Amino acid sequence: MTVKTRFAPSPTGFLHIGGVRTALFSWLYARHHGGQFVLRIEDTDRERSTQAAVDAILEAMEWLGLHHDEGPYYQTRRMDRYRELAEQLLAAGSAYRCYCSRDELEQMRAAQMARGENPRYDGRCRGRQNPVAGVSSVLRFRTPQEGVTVVDDLVRGRVEFRNAELDDLVIMRSDGTPTFHFGVVVDDGDTGITHVIRGDDHLNNTPRQMHILDALGFARPAYAHLPMILGPDGAKLSKRHGAVNVLEYRDAGYLPDAMLNYLVRLGWSHGDQELFSREEMIRLFDIAAVNASASRFDTGKLDWINQQYLRAGDPEALAPGLVSQLDRAGLDVRRGPHAAAVIEAYRERATTLGDIAASAGYLYAEPARVDEAAVGKHLTAAIAGPLRLLTTRLAGSPDWTREGIHAAMAAVAQECGIGFGKLGQPVRVAVTGGTVSPPIDVTLELLGREKTLERLSRAITRLP
């Protein structure tokens, strides 16, 4: 049997972190087993579904490289199929029409809660023979009322549900559209999904879906319910925890592989290994090694992983990403060094491409802000001599390489009887406006002779 998994987001908003992790695990499982990965858009909620959300989901999946082999399927395009199977269930007696009003149902639930019971539909329309005139009906599934339904979950093990706890859920709305449970079951059945990998918020829904699957004659897929991803404070992940939309991480300069690497370790592990390439993830991923407990989305580790990828990546391949970050910061890459060179110089001291753009701006334009305290401390009258000498030497040096620059600086420092650092830091402040940058020789090489001499000279004229 060929493994077939699916990711089925509803387009009611952007793709969030938790959804991505679910998509990743489904994708990994399919890839690991040489199977198929299906993308399905669950857009039966016409009120809340938007094309913009669909686009955002597709864009995020593309960015992350979580490519699907089939789909995307759209539930709104399969309405005839749902109606067909609903009719089939109705004819077989597995479903029945319910004419209860929303008010009536609400009162019923309130009464049940007051009695300390599990609020659920009491089946009052189960035996109804005739339609109620003038009242639109919904279709309810006739859930078995006795017995136990067992879910052999791949991550949680055996979970039992007493059918008596379950109620007759609505499968077709009064407007003739299918509800979530019905759409899921029909689509999973029709597309031959073998493994349903989803968030554990669906664990309680599973026995109901299994019953519908049975009634429709579809084989039951295997289930794996993934633990939730919570916010850093242990509460449900939401906007107030900061960025939960994956695309925001792309925009901040995180790398897709780093994102995947971070997410795969939330709930899954392979011994002590922390870093996994895509290929390794696929090769090593094992649903049996997935954790049952919820984890927190804490970006500290993400930052570290992102830097690992930044440091290990090919600068040329990473360059376009930095260029877009520079654009975002209003900087023109043509007015400074090649992006790949900047990445090489900065990647040991940055966590994201966004960080690099933020700290390397002086290479493309005048320093955005000058650290006055640093100026006061390092650009003193005493440094005038060494700085003048250095300016002269750099102006006359035959080439413009870090080695040549370093030699010139070392010579000037020695001739002036000061340590390298006593010269390096003033130069750094003069050309970058701050106290932090890559090694000063590398910094100057990147900056270029013209800008370096210009900024050095200007700093000298401003010395006290």
Add this chain to the structure above:
RNA sequence: GCUCCCUUCGUCUAGCGGUUAGGACGCGGCCCUCUCAAGGCUGAAACACGAGUUCGAUUCUCGUAGGGAGCGCCA
């Protein structure tokens, strides 16, 4: 309220009856050093609680507590 799920350092986790409870991020210290990083060494830091099973429980069982999810004509 009812049903279901979960519980190892602050965080992510290893562990699958006997370990000085391991690793990683973060944090502290030292080293290296032109700044910041990176790197090396090093330190602090956890089995929620209570019973039971067992020669022996972090590990198995049951409670308790805490957390989460579900209980819609939302998905």
